[in-house]
Amino acid sequence: MTDPSMSLAEIFRRLIRTNGPISLSRFMGESNARYYAGKDPIGAGGDFVTAPEISQMFGELIGLWLADMWIKAGRPDPVLYVELGPGRGTLARDVLRSAKRYGLVPAVHLVEGSPALREIQQATLGNITFHDDLTGVPTHAPMLLVANEFFDALPVRQLVRAAHGWRERMVGLDGEKFAFVAGDQPMDAAVPRDWRKASQGTLIETCPGAAAVMQEIAGRLAAQGGAALLIDYGHTELRGGSTLQAVQGHRKVDPLAMPGQADLTAHVDFETLARIARSHDVRWMGTVPQGRWLTALGIDMRAEALARMAPDYAVRLQQDKNRLIADDQMGLLFKVMGLAGPGWPGGSGFDHT
Ligand code: SAH
Numbered sequence: 001m002t003d004p005s006m007s008l009a010e011i012f013r014r015l016i017r018t019n020g021p022i023s024l025s026r027f028m029g030e031s032n033a034r035y036y037a038g039k040d041p042i043g044a045g046g047d048f049v050t051a052p053e054i055s056q057m058f059g060e061l062i063g064l065w066l067a068d069m070w071i072k073a074g075r076p077d078p079v080l081y082v083e084l085g086p087g088r089g090t091l092a093r094d095v096l097r098s099a100k101r102y103g104l105v106p107a108v109h110l111v112e113g114s115p116a117l118r119e120i121q122q123a124t125l126g127n128i129t130f131h132d133d134l135t136g137v138p139t140h141a142p143m144l145l146v147a148n149e150f151f152d153a154l155p156v157r158q159l160v161r162a163a164h165g166w167r168e169r170m171v172g173l174d175g176e177k178f179a180f181v182a183g184d185q186p187m188d189a190a191v192p193r194d195w196r197k198a199s200q201g202t203l204i205e206t207c208p209g210a211a212a213v214m215q216e217i218a219g220r221l222a223a224q225g226g227a228a229l230l231i232d233y234g235h236t237e238l239r240g241g242s243t244l245q246a247v248q249g250h251r252k253v254d255p256l257a258m259p260g261q262a263d264l265t266a267h268v269d270f271e272t273l274a275r276i277a278r279s280h281d282v283r284w285m286g287t288v289p290q291g292r293w294l295t296a297l298g299i300d301m302r303a304e305a306l307a308r309m310a311p312d313y314a315v316r317l318q319q320d321k322n323r324l325i326a327d328d329q330m331g332l333l334f335k336v337m338g339l340a341g342p343g344w345p346g347g348s349g350f351d352h353t
Contacts, residue, residue: 059094
């Protein structure tokens with residue numbers, strides 16, 4: 001644990017001066033732990049806005065999807081609702097309200113690292129159980145798992161093809177400022193096979209933390225049954241290049257400039273996550289753009305129904321819907337990956353069901 005009275009930038013500077021450069025993955029992991037621990041960064045007054053904070057329709061349609069899966073699976077009881085990185089608890093609230101209309105009332109287990117956000121989630125949701133990670137979540141019942149913008153916050157490793165092989169991208173110091181430097185340890189073993197022979201200068205990102213969480217989810221779906229929706233921005237095939245970014249006050253800022261004070265994220269590599277899921281006895285339904293998935297689930301009809309109930313908000317509802325599904329907004333960049341345990345049905349909105 002780091003000393004909370006000292007700025008993280010100061011801690012990193014001391015560490016680097018004493019021991020040399022630190023890995024980007026460590027820089028990002030400790031930055032985000034500090035960033036989320038003390039505050040609620042989500043919403044208009046914070047640093048960034050997420051889909052559930054844009055519109056209740058997002059969580060309602062996810063609740064509908066989960067309830068549909070559960071009904072087709074024969075309404076198993078007990079059943080768990082598990083959410084990773086629930087933010088303000090808004091998504092869980094909308095999911096659970098919508099699921100309840102179909103008779104689905106699961107036990108709620110939240111995986112949340114931030115004490116500040118736990119407090120808000122508790123106030124919003126009431127009877128819930130918190131976990132630091134998935135390992136403590138019960139194993140006796142099927143699990144309906146949702147993660148929205150969770151994987152993008154997990155620390156990435158950046159690997160660069162140098163003259164004589166692959167090296168890790170590290171963070172060192174240029175005077176007082178943090179700067180990228182190449183590590184001196186060979187990292188070829190950490191590079192996916194297809195990429196090992198890439199040309200000099202190629203950079204790829206891997207996320208060992210995401211791979212570990214995916215292993216755990218897939219193992220549980222195979223053993224406990226259930227279904228999972230992973231929603232995040234990212235790509236369906238691993239690509240070269242850095243996607244690391246930092247956001248503060250709704251603006252992009254230098255990712256190395258203010259550790260612990262800006263949200264650091266990277267695109268999610270859905271190709272690797274899907275490969276891990278498929279190496280277990282798990283049905284991979286597909287990874288589809290968020291806009292297409294929400295449209296297939298009936299977001300247009302839901303927006304019209306809400307507009308009939310609240311005509312004053314009709315224009316606003318259209319705008320919010322547009323933010324979630326339009327190609328130039330969240331519709332294309334964000335992807336939805338669907339998974340289910342053996343014997344569980346295919347879910348709506350995916351191509352491969
Ligand atoms: N899903 C929410 C919040 C996204 S922000 C929404 O859509 O609004 C990322 C969330 O993941 C926050 O709740 C943050 O505290 C949590 N988080 C980030 N890294 C984590 C980690 N390593 N372990 C547990 N929770 C983490």
